[in-house]
Amino acid sequence: MFCFQCEQTAGCSGCTSKAGVCGKDNVTARAQDELTGALVGLARAAEGKPANRDAARTLLEGMFTCVTNVDFDALAVQAVTAHVRAVARGLNGDVVPQEYNLDRLWNEPDEDVRSVKSLILFGLRGMAAYAHHAFVLDYVDDDLSERFYECLRAIGSDGTVADLLPVALCVGEANYTCMGLLDRANTQSFGAPVPTEVPLAVEPGPFIVVSGHDLKDLSQLLDQTDGRGVNVYTHGEMLPAHAYPELKRHPQLKGNFGTAWQNQCREFDGMPAPVLFTTNCIQRPRKSYADRVFTTGLVQFPGLPHIEEDANATKDFSAVIDRALELGGYDELERLTGINGGASVTTGFGHDAVLGVADKVIEAVKSGAVSHIFLVGGCDGAKPGRNYYTEFVEKAPKDSLILTLACGKFRFNDLDLGTIGGLPRILDMGQCNDAYSALVVATALAKAFDCGVNDLPLTLVLSWYEQKAVAILLTLLSLGLKGIYLGPTLPAFISPNVLDTLVKVYDIRPTSTPDADLAMILGK
Incomplete structure (x- = not known):
């Protein structure tokens, strides 16, 4: 395998063995490279075609799947690739368009060309995460989708550094639009955030910890836990959810559990509650708590139960709720703190x-x-x-x-x-x-x-x-x-x-x- 898209990459140069530092194995890494090549093919098939929402969502899902700590399941990645090819074929007269072999990029003899193309690719993957969060809330920008296609096609081109640097800045411009779109999606769906103090202690009784970034998933879980006697705690990047009026109106949204994503293996160890991962930041779970981890959306890990969306774009989290009731939570107030000993944080x-x-x-x-x-x-x-x-x-x-x-x-x-x-x-x-x-x-x-x-x-x-x-x-x-x-x-x-x-x-x-x-x- 070869992967150097994240900060923890081996030796500060690249993961090249049978597994990356993140835990992604070489089979999954190769599957993600193949998926990326198929996405370039989709971008080529979309050139000159009218806006297509199915193709846009397929693009975002494929790009987001390749972000670090999202999908560790090679079979799941391969299934996404098959869907990308099917959609591309539909846009291209039932012919699979020319794809891009990512080995060409990793073995690019001009390190500066490789550098700028990587900057474009990794920026697009990050932007796809934001665009996907907006998409699931029905906020879509067709012009933004076209920017994705244009920049992906540039990765598959033979451009020089002078050609490619403006494309990298184009990704930045598009991401500003994308973050604005997501801001509207979140605030118009859940209200404008208000300053809120969030406790770090966990109350007695059954509870669920929700990690990731997806506010729609959290909203659905809160709706389904109303009146069930199960409290909900955020983790990591979900902390800001406490500030949104439409989410904080649920009395069972109690506080924040733990700190940042990289501490999850230690913090979840021995925790008497299930964890729901909604987006990136999952790590290989320890055996001590793997039996109570659930994934949804694009997050997948081999052997873990995955909650799919139905035809009405809703998810049934009853399995997570039932597991929380079965585990029972803490018997007494669990006084957790932040890294520096604080009992609460404000967002x-x-x-x-x-x-x-x-x-x-x-x-x-x-x-x-x-x-x-x-x-x-x-x-x-x-x-x-x-x-x-x-x-x-x-x-x-x-x-x-x-x-x-x-x-x-x-x-x-x-x-x-x-x-x-x-x-x-x-x-x-x-x-x-x-x-x-x-x-x-x-x-x-x-x-x-x-x-x-x-x-x-x-x-x-x-x-x-x-x-x-x-x-x-x-x-x-x-x-x-x-x-x-x-x-x-x-x-x-x-x-x-x-x-x-x-x-x-x-x-x-x-x-x-x-x-x-x-x-x-x-x-x-």
Whole structure:
């Protein structure tokens, strides 16, 4: 196998043995490569054809299936590939269009071409995750689907670096549109997030832990647990669900269990409750709890029960609920904490909530009460060096605000950093896709101060792990943001020449130490 799409890739260069660091075996890796080649064929078949919703969903499902920690089942991946080919054949006069052999990309002799094509491919995979979340809520953008097709066709072309770099930025532009679409899908379906304190303790009695990102799945589970005596707890990137009015109206949505995705094997060990994985971030479950793990959507793992969607786009979670009742939960209150010992965390500072107090933020910056705003967020992971983000937040000036999003926040979101002007210093904006909220806020502040976003006292300090982070980075670059700090390591698929271009044009800065980076940012 060959895979270097995520931050934990072996030796910071690529997984090449019989299994990747994530646990994906070589058979599944090859199946995902074949699926990607078939998706290029689908993009070729769609060229010049009218918009087709079935083809668009097939594209998104195929791309999302290849994101890290989504599908570990080779047979399931092969079934997706067969469906992609059937849809492509339907668009192409019942002839399978020319596909793309991904070995050509992995063995591309020009490392810079390979680097930029990989940047495009991985960004598309990340964007597909966001587009899929919107699609299942019936929010679709046909122009966005066409952008997917165009960029996929570029991967299968013989373009030069000069040809391909604009395509990478096109992915970033499209992802901004995509995140805006998902923002509308979530807020119009479940209401605008409101600041909400979320307890980390678990009450006695039966409960279910829901992981992933898909709010529709969580909504259906909450509807089905109404009056059943089963509580529901979020995990990982599901934490922001507590801020949505239509979800929090369910009294059985109690709190958040555990921290970020990479700690699940330890945190789920011995837990007397089932876990439902709705999107990426599943790890190979330990035997001690594998008998109570369920998957749904595109997440699959060999041997685990999978809950399918019916013809009416609904899911029956009765098997999960029955398992919760059977296991019974804890006998007494289980007092869990965050990584730093906090008993609760706060979420729900989306763009509506922050802009609702924008006058306070603007006045605080103008008066000097707030000296700087840091966006510290992104993916968490297991490799050493990620304590950088905790130390950075702890050492940031006490008169600074910390915006955060995605699962990287679990490193520090239970810290008590106090308040400024009645606002908590840590403002959790939500999931990784809620980088859109951060950009909306930044744009509004720039307008208020009559300056560009790059002129604001704002610095982005990002952690990356998988392909959604790649899509977000491309979005930031496409919007012209500069001086971004990126860590804890640089992507293995970025060649030295491409990195040099990003540094020169966009002032991308690899993270070093919190002290050194803060001194650089603050001009000390």
